[in-house]
Amino acid sequence: MLVADGLGPADVADLGPDVRGIALAGGGVTAHAAIVARSLGLPMVVGLGDAVLDIADGEPVVVDGDGGRLVRHPAAERTAAAEHDSQRRAGARARARAESHLPSRTRDGRLISVLVNAASAAEVSEGLQQGAEGVGLLRTELSFLDARAWPTASQHVRFLEPLLSQLGGRVATVRLLDFGGDKTPPFLAAAHERGIELMLAAPEALEAQLEAVVEAGQATRLRILVPMVTGLEQVLAVRQALRRVAVAGRAPALGAMIETPEAARRARELVRALDFISLGTNDLTQLALGLDRERSGASPVTHPTVLRLIDSACRAGNAAGIPVEVCGEAASDPVVIPLLVGLGANELSVGAARVGEVRELVRELDTAACRMQVEEALLDQAAHAGREGG
Ligand code: PEP
Numbered sequence: 001m002l003v004a005d006g007l008g009p010a011d012v013a014d015l016g017p018d019v020r021g022i023a024l025a026g027g028g029v030t031a032h033a034a035i036v037a038r039s040l041g042l043p044m045v046v047g048l049g050d051a052v053l054d055i056a057d058g059e060p061v062v063v064d065g066d067g068g069r070l071v072r073h074p075a076a077e078r079t080a081a082a083e084h085d086s087q088r089r090a091g092a093r094a095r096a097r098a099e100s101h102l103p104s105r106t107r108d109g110r111l112i113s114v115l116v117n118a119a120s121a122a123e124v125s126e127g128l129q130q131g132a133e134g135v136g137l138l139r140t141e142l143s144f145l146d147a148r149a150w151p152t153a154s155q156h157v158r159f160l161e162p163l164l165s166q167l168g169g170r171v172a173t174v175r176l177l178d179f180g181g182d183k184t185p186p187f188l189a190a191a192h193e194r195g196i197e198l199m200l201a202a203p204e205a206l207e208a209q210l211e212a213v214v215e216a217g218q219a220t221r222l223r224i225l226v227p228m229v230t231g232l233e234q235v236l237a238v239r240q241a242l243r244r245v246a247v248a249g250r251a252p253a254l255g256a257m258i259e260t261p262e263a264a265r266r267a268r269e270l271v272r273a274l275d276f277i278s279l280g281t282n283d284l285t286q287l288a289l290g291l292d293r294e295r296s297g298a299s300p301v302t303h304p305t306v307l308r309l310i311d312s313a314c315r316a317g318n319a320a321g322i323p324v325e326v327c328g329e330a331a332s333d334p335v336v337i338p339l340l341v342g343l344g345a346n347e348l349s350v351g352a353a354r355v356g357e358v359r360e361l362v363r364e365l366d367t368a369a370c371r372m373q374v375e376e377a378l379l380d381q382a383a384h385a386g387r388e389g390g
Pocket residue numbers: 035137139178259279280281282283284327328329
């Protein structure tokens with residue numbers, strides 16, 4: 001097991017097979033290091049405080065990633081329960097692969113597309129083996145966190161090729177570089193912006209990436225996703241740049257992450273210029289509630305304020321008749337999935353290790369029951385607002 005103060009997403013991706021769990025003194029549940037660990041199926045617990053750094057080499061512990069707990073000097077039954085859990089996960093993975101041919105359709109016949117979030121070829125491969133219909137979020141920035149300058153078109157192609165070549169004619173949703181926050185490379189250390197704002201200030205870098213994506217994604221159903229959108233003018237600027245690099249006038253689909261409260265509120269205006277939207281519940285939740293994503297121990301997606309923003313984005317997407325994807329961690333949370341489906345999401349993009357279980361869960365859902373759950377949650381919301389007001 002690895003104990004540390006904090007870790008970056010690239011550190012987690014580079015861990016060897018000997019590491020079976022991670023315990024951090026700091027960190028947040030939707031920080032990118034935690035997302036990478038979850039996607040690899042590696043148990044990780046964050047925010048344990050400095051006491052965790054005292055754990056001696058060889059000390060027996062149980063890392064309960066699902067429960068967010070670290071048990072030091074566990075009793076024999078606790079160790080046995082952890083072993084059992086680990087076997088259960090291995091069994092679930094085998095079942096996911098065996099059932100990958102089953103459709104992810106709700107009991108009443110609604111097709112919910114389950115896609116994989118990926119930043120490496122291994123995640124694409126695992127996701128496809130578990131039945132993913134394609135890639136719903138390719139986090140391109142994670143491979144360039146050590147970069148000393150904006151990546152060139154050929155660097156992008158070298159990274160994209162091994163991932164996209166696995167997809168054949170499937171969906172490949174490639175997100176433009178989302179630098180900033182806990183994904184800041186050395187050359188942007190002084191910048192305060194995030195995502196598309198940074199790229200629009202470096203138009204050559206934007207064109208280099210678009211050119212590379214169009215080239216490497218030729219054989220796929222390519223979709224380009226714009227991160228941290230706050231306004232229509234950003235989408236229009238990317239659309240224009242895309243026209244300049246499109247081959248033979250065939251521009252790929254263009255979508256926006258709805259992950260800032262501004263984008264959620266402006267969703268009706270944005271969708272007119274978009275071919276799909278993808279809800280980034282990780283940032284949306286933290287930004288809407290004023291939390292610190294790199295340190296927050298919770299991601300309360302069902303908070304009324306957040307739910308209201310998700311609701312308006314889904315309504316806007318559904319009214320425009322475009323795909324509404326959710327690619328934040330909420331898309332694989334069994335408690336939140338029925339609400340997302342009830343609100344009108346029709347694509348869920350999740351970490352590779354969770355594709356099979358999410359597909360299985362979708363098969364157990366009933367749209368009418370999901371809608372009722374949403375109504376109850378919104379009623380709770382009214383009660384909550386009443387309490388706040390009174
Ligand atoms: C999100 O914010 O929900 C999201 C999927 O993007 P990222 O986690 O990469 O910020």
